[in-house]
């Protein structure tokens with residue numbers, strides 16, 4: 001008789017043969033075939049189930065299959081699925097109104113895109129048109145997306161394969177007290193020195209050439225780097241002093257992730273442009289955009305804005321945004337994220353840091369946290385080298401596998417675990433997920449000199 005061989009599902013077979021996944025080689029990847037999902041959980045074809053501590057790519061803020069969000073998309077599909085972006089329609093205009101209402105200061109007009117990278121492209125274009133200047137100052141340790149301008153602005157190794165990119169991007173170091181580029185010994189010193197470095201960069205580049213400073217309000221994929229108090233205010237002041245536009249990339253940090261509608265609200269800073277995506281509608285239909293100040297919007301009152309997308313303001317995506325914003329409000333999810341971060345996640349991670357020698361640093365706010373794993377707490381030597389791959393990242397892979405085996409889906413980046421569950425995660429689930437992390441850290445500790 002024939003040996004029993006597992007029969008791959010059509011999904012697995014077709015995926016293996018025909019799909020190229022982002023940032024992956026198709027020869028090596030064996031993706032989980034997701035069969036279903038609900039709230040903070042998803043499961044595969046064999047019924048294995050995970051608590052999602054990644055919110056997929058930090059976007060499913062209201063969790064999976066939220067009934068109100070599904071109903072809104074269905075209702076919009078019945079009414080009007082798509083229109084050209086030169087028409088107006090109820091869903092798009094209502095989404096813009098709600099976003100403008102939530103945005104700080106005089107950021108009152110929205111240009112919609114399909115996602116984060118296109119939002120960055122358009123924010124850069126707007127800043128250049130508004131100032132008549134061309135240079136964009138962008139930070140190391142940042143991710144802004146994978147289209148030409150956005151990847152050029154990106155300050156992590158994902159940029160390297162796309163170099164040389166378009167000209168005009170100038171890089172600077174942002175604050176990161178745990179691995180200070182400025183040899184600072186505390187957060188206040190880090191803040192002061194990072195701002196002095198930024199001021200020097202502007203001077204050396206010629207302020208009259210600088211269109212924008214582009215930065216993630218709280219750096220996401222590169223480590224949940226929460227800026228020290230005063231940093232963003234200092235960036236705003238430098239922008240004001242030199243007529244530079246401040247672009248806050250809130251694609252990951254915005255829409256509740258940080259326990260605020262927009263992360264800049266935490267520091268009462270009003271940028272000239274905010275980019276958003278992900279949490280705006282929890283990713284149920286692709287959507288992103290740029291929110292612009294009245295001064296920038298005024299540029300395009302009589303002069304046509306030289307940019308567009310077939311699907312700008314897509315009705316299905318915008319109806320999902322209207323519903324998602326409604327859910328945030330009805331369920332009090334923004335405040336909930338802040339409270340869960342302060343009351344549960346922060347204290348739990350600090351306790352883990354006290355117990356586990358592999359935990360070098362713990363930081364975050366809202367439901368946006370990272371623990372940084374190290375071989376040596378004294379030297380801060382990371383558990384795996386910078387940009388490790390091909391086996392050099394084995395210690396982190398082992399740690400991630402330990403989480404997955406215990407039913408937790410982790411977000412692992414470099415030598416860090418990011419803890420970014422949906423904002424609807426149940427308290428019990430959150431505590432159980434943190435207990436799994438705690439257990440899995442025993443494995444990381446074996447690689448640490450402790």
Ligand code: PLP
Pocket residue numbers: 057114115116117118120143144145146216220221249250251252253277278288
């Ligand atoms: N900006 C930030 C801060 C992001 O985290 C991301 C994606 O993770 C992007 C931009 C790019 O967004 P998208 O993948 O939707 O193009």
